[in-house]
Amino acid sequence: MRELLLATLVAGLFSGVDVEHLLDTPILGTEAIFAYDADELAARAEGAVVEERDGRRVLVTTERTFRLSFTADLLPGSHVLSIEASAPNRGADSYWLVVDDEQLSTPIAPPIESFGERAGGFRIEEAGPHVVSLILREAPGSAISQVSLRRTALRPPIEPMLPELAAARPRMFFTADEIPVMRERLQDERVQRYYHPAGPLTRKPPAFRPGGRNGGAFRSLPGYALSHVLEPSPEKLEALIEWLEMATTYPDIGVDLDAEYFLEGVALSYDWLYDELPEDLRARLRENICAHARRLYDASLAGYTGGGLSFQQNHYWYAHLALVLAAAAVYDEVPEARDWLAWGWDRAERIFITFSPDGAFHEGPAYWDFSMPTLYMLVDLYEQLSGTPVPWADTGLHGQAIFRTHHLYPGLERSVALEDSTAGIGRPPIGLLLWEAKRYQDPVVMGIAGALRRDPAISAFNLLWLDDTLEAADPFAEVPLAQYYPDVETAFARTSWQDDATHLAVVSRPLGGHFYAELCARYGIGGTGHNHPAQGHFTIFARGEPLAYDPGYTYEKRTRNHNTILIDGQGQFGDGEMWPGPKPGRARVTGFVSDGDVTIVACDPSSAYPPELGLQRFERTVAMAGPDLVVVRDTLAADAPRKFSWLLHHIGQAEEMTGGWRVTRGEATLAVVPLQPDGVEVLSSRYLPQYVHPTRDLTPKEDAEIGLLELTTDPVEEATFLVPLIIGALGEPLPEVMPVGDDTFSGVRVGDSLIAFSRKAGEMTLTLPWGESHHTTARAVVAVLRDGQRSIVELPAGGPVAD
Template sequence: MAGGVVLASAAAATTAAEEPAKRVFITPAEAQARMASDLAQWRKNLTPGVPHIAFTADSWRELRQTYAAAKGRQKEYFDSVIQRAQTLATKPAIAYRPPEEFVSPSLSLPSAKAELWQRDVGDNLTVSSMALALKDDPAIRKNIRDVVLTACEYPNWGLRSTGMHLASAHLSIGVAIAYDWHADIWSDAEKEIIRKTIRNHVGDIAAGLYGKVFWAGDYFTNHNHVSVAALGLCGLAFLDDIPEAAEWLAAATINFERAMSAANADGSTPEGFTYWSYSLGMIVRYIEGTRHVTGSEALYQKPFLQNTINYRLHGTTPGLGRLLPWGDVWTKATASTYSLFALAREYRSTEGQFLASSSPSKNMWSTLWYDPTLPATPPATLDYHATVVDLAASRTGWTPDDYLLSIKSGLNVRHHSHLDAGALALAFGDDWLLTAPGYGTGKADGTNGFWDRKGRRWTYFSTATESKSTLLIDGKNQRFDADARGTIDQFISTPAWCWTGVDLTQAYQDSNEVRRGLLHRRGDYILVLDSVRAPRPVTVEWLAQTLPAGTRFDSKTPARLSVKGKTGSLEIRSVFPSGLAFAPRKHTVKHYDLPEDRITTHTLKTTGSNVRYVTLLLPSASGEKNPVKDISVDETADGLRIRIHCAKRGGGEWTDVIDADSRIRSLTAVRTGEAAFSTAGETHP
């Protein structure tokens, strides 16, 4: 972080990141034993006549008083819930439609069979249920009843035959909350219909947890977190009304204890930020919904949850509107920001409050978790290394006029991962200028090849190495075996400099050693140093993926590539070897699965058994000129000496002299009039 020195070891970057060799399933006997142990206390913690989920007797009694006294942002959240529910009440309950009716060029039949449209039905029920708790409204009451009874008639809740319980989970939670919070809506006959429906669908989730489905025992995946959150919340809601409900709650309790203990200690997940957000939202719903009964708030003491705010914060662009583009992601940053309110309240984190408050989205759960007494303050830390998932970020600040640089390392093959070791991305404000493809459309082709991590997945452009701003060796994808990875083995941060050293050897075939180093002189430039040593001559491409709409390439200055965004621009300049020229690059993989406006690719190309690149990234805020005037590179006996001459508008000139060894393992940088910055002694084996 700026103001200090942060180091991360290679050993730290590998612990807790790998999937267990063998999954350990929860058994019915374990769940029943936990139930026998804890059920009496659970019942003691409940108050007759008070909802089971999310509320104590006091908080339920005081809810309308809290709404009446709310001001500012808190009142906005409450009002938005009622307004949304009133709009929903003007529409009829959504009738069931078979998957075949949803098939389109962007949605294959296998995907349609998951029936994910039902998630909105369940989520909207929670909104309407909260609104009715805040204010009596006959139209909202009728809508809740109609939607629940209509949903109970659906022939399917998702695709249970393959364990795709996401739709079922959302519907189950919505129905459970409507049943639990508003018991007076339902006749005895209707309650029996609801109980029968929940036993059918949630019972299947429970059977899945015991080893029947793909997400059982996989404590890292969003499918586990979402499905088991529903199991636990329904177990609590129907604790007195369904015989198996107590066992459901016990099984969920065990699952989340294991999941939070196994989860990455740096607050990350291996699935990328989109699925991280999805998982976190459901994990927090489970904890906040059950804590007053089961003591699930103890999970907040786990390192994963303690570090989630930090991970999400540093994975957010300076304009706070986008997320890091690694893996299968949609980078819009509004997803599940409501969960950050609960975390900020729990940890009294003013930075978490700052990030949660930055989102324009208004979610029902924000009404329960937002603490108006907690101030919001922007963070002071500018550099960050997530040591388990193994990615790094360095920035100039937290405003739309600042930029963020990130490098991706860690394991290549995990849930929703891409072959992207060593990939770079740079955002100015909320615009990813040097970017990555994010979620491709390959999953819509109906072949399921997009999910085949043993081979076919890597024939899609969005997941392949050639769609990333990294090195491509002999035109081949990076490795996709279980050991394929990059490792950040150096990370050093000071107020002016940030250095990240990455060993990429295990990510590539046909090479003895591959390294990438990033030297960030804050506010001025990023120097990218690359080295490939191979047993025979190989062709190494330096790939740049940029925002198509803003990219400019002039054949008269072929060593330079520029891209412009709303609040800033980036020049990418090839420095060494001299005489190289960027060239547009067409894809070579079998399936191109991106819209044409997502990214455009340019490449530098060199062949040899000892290939080195020096490349300069020059960011500039709109209306400003980057201070770098010229750069020279000389080969030395030990490596390279790089001189960067800078001058700022209004006066002031200086020169940076950078000495890097040939293997990019040690570096010294000296700016005129400043003490030296050095990586000496900081390399980790």
């Protein structure tokens, strides 16, 4: 039956949707209970009046004591209260939902200054009359045009768990039949490189902290639970039981990250240790897991779990993995778990159908490390428990390990801090590389894991995701030095895999990448909050140091924090926002070519700037001409005279020199030699980005203060920046820098390297470093004479991408 369904599959098996019907919910049946307009609401409200606004009648909250109450006969099951409302500002933008005098923990927050539908979910246990109310969480001033209530019921097309697994323990990630083989594997040297069983858990479980973050401490439990399964001991079991006893006292762990942390530990331990747990503890754990699952399920039905419909936001992934873990743990013991698990599969399918199709990820390397475990666990659980492949998953997941590897600086210890990544981020978790190597039987990824591994770890997934029979290939002979990802519009290049190589990254894209940006625009969804308004941004790492820098994770995301262009001091869509939502800009990479240690990347970030800034043209070309030279050429035009500012960030010491500036970091230097335009004002400054959040402080312990070189023109309608960036060692003399060009091209000769950029369509004639003339219609050319070897790399006209 399942094979027949898969053979004709054009939509998700549980969700029933594809990208053309992304927000449909055929699995979900609803029964309308009531729907009231503003005048009908007024009869049920205190502290509010009806007004006419923009041609519609609305109920406006006027008193802090506002209360809107409904009494209705309700049947047992999940219910969703929806309100169409608008708030004037962040101080008057949310309500609490109260059911039978019990206030729910998740507020309902309408849009600011526009009407939109928002909802809250709750569960009714007993049939009969019930009172549902809305009260203000903050100040009055919001307006409500309609309130409706509906009861929901799931109609899964097939059972969400195979019957043979529903009757088995354990059933998540492995079964009892696999345990003997897993025990034998512990003796294999290939396994011992990556995994060793944990000893008894000696830390004491923390008590629940009302109002605090709870759940995180439990996330490590699976490593200890698996250790006991493989090498049982009374000491290990006793410690685990102590932690699970404490877990039963946790009343509410929310519907977001903490819920997953908690349930990853508790639900997996419940499943893996099921037969060894005392019966009374098992019953209390089951009750606790169910209570959390109900909150997650009701919140998800109401569109609140993990950011509503933000399918490509890590909170959404965590929240729905939490629901799946809870449902799978108590499946066949609690009837509701069937609905919870089917709904979890519905949500998971929407994650994978909207995922970037080019093996890349949009939230930066830190969130890759943080988020990918949820996707890999969802894939494994979906396929194991339902017995069907995850639709669309492999399109986006295959290649992720190499994508993450490209973020590693030479030396393979640190990573470039693109998007919301903390400065100094290191290597990716080895277990994630093992997952991809195993799933795709990829010897190159296995080789990456081998190259990056350190000591064996106690993580359960280092064993569960390890295929110790898979031979490793040499990744540094197989992974390209440069690679371009067309959906997330990011290009990486390095001059070699040696520790002394130069590394370049260039980003120019819509927030979320092209595929997801179009879905956000089409369906009005979100999930791009960890992206930065940084299109056209580049970074350079060379001689063991970051030289053109990215400050990383900030809570005020500013274009000014990145190596790109400002217009009259102003930045791109999303500038200054904490969590930028989807934007209309469609910045892109327009050309990419790489050969050996030479890479040329061209991009067009112009549409990333709001139209009121008047930017009509911004074309950037970044040419890496070997390990010691990067040249940036920008062509800019505006609708009226504007000041254009060219930015370069660093964490070194900047000093003025003849013809430019020198940045020194350790033993490495970066000479910034602006050749065009004439007459720019150069400002060298230092500043502290906004690393502080109301609840978190991400200020780096080292290098928190950022250096900035800012080159600003007078107000002009057009400008061209031509800026060689020359990499060297402390005390090393600069090579000769000579501008070259005519009316067809502009460029620079640095030592025996020529970098030329076309000024217009048509042919240009260059004199190469070895004296020959060269005729070409290319957009950009790098010609290098090194150790007697000649090379020419061209970026073709018209924007094709070449490897």
